[in-house]
Amino acid sequence: EPEVTQTPSHQVTQMGQEVILRCVPISNHLYFYWYRQILGQKVEFLVSFYNNEISEKSEIFDDQFSVERPDGSNFTLKIRSTKLEDSAMYFCASSVEPGELFFGEGSRLTVL
Amino acid sequence: SQQGEEDPQALSIQEGENATMNCSYKTSINNLQWYRQNSGRGLVHLILIRSNEREKHSGRLRVTLDTSKKSSSLLITASRAADTASYFCATDANDYKLSFGAGTTVTVRA
Numbered sequence: 229e230p231e232v233t234q235t236p237s238h239q240v241t242q243m244g245q246e247v248i249l250r251c252v253p254i255s256n257h258l259y260f261y262w263y264r265q266i267l268g269q270k271v272e273f274l275v276s277f278y279n280n281e282i283s284e285k286s287e288i289f290d291d292q293f294s295v296e297r298p299d300g301s302n303f304t305l306k307i308r309s310t311k312l313e314d315s316a317m318y319f320c321a322s323s324v325e326p327g328e329l330f331f332g333e334g335s336r337l338t339v340l
Numbered sequence: 341s342q343q344g345e346e347d348p349q350a351l352s353i354q355e356g357e358n359a360t361m362n363c364s365y366k367t368s369i370n371n372l373q374w375y376r377q378n379s380g381r382g383l384v385h386l387i388l389i390r391s392n393e394r395e396k397h398s399g400r401l402r403v404t405l406d407t408s409k410k411s412s413s414l415l416i417t418a419s420r421a422a423d424t425a426s427y428f429c430a431t432d433a434n435d436y437k438l439s440f441g442a443g444t445t446v447t448v449r450a
Binding site: 232259263269270271272273276278283284286319321326327328329330331332333334 | 370371373375381382383384385388428430432434435436437438439440441442443
């Protein structure tokens, strides 16, 4: 069964460093998303991406965040200068159309 | 914010019993979805109910939606140990963003 894959599964970084989280969405999907979940808290929307551009972003998704679909298969989230409060599980998701989202297993980011 | 809020926060039941959890939200929606998350794992889509639907079934799952009360319920019948997980409702006001609630943690005791 097709699935969304994310790498790395866990990344530890120093505060101020840049981090790139990678996702391979399901191949025929057109909508792509990043969500995050701080330990013990709600799943929070970060950004959605459709037709090679950001379709919506949350207030969390400030200038230190960016997304890119560099080729036909990858979808990346870059955090330019990480902060302690960026420590969270980051989930990539994709969908054929708005509605049911397929989530990856997540990338755990720990900022020290 | 139109985020859904689940109730109860936690639920412990015996295997074979039914589990019911509720979700309330604040603004108009296109649809409401329920997701399951096993500890430390990704979210798995369970069921989507559209704003013009009142009830939907999928296997042992039954979802209701009352748009006049801005609430939904998820019923899991004949629970199994494998149903132990956190369950989240998610609402959307547009095509591009889901808002998740804090979730209900369900523990099914053998």
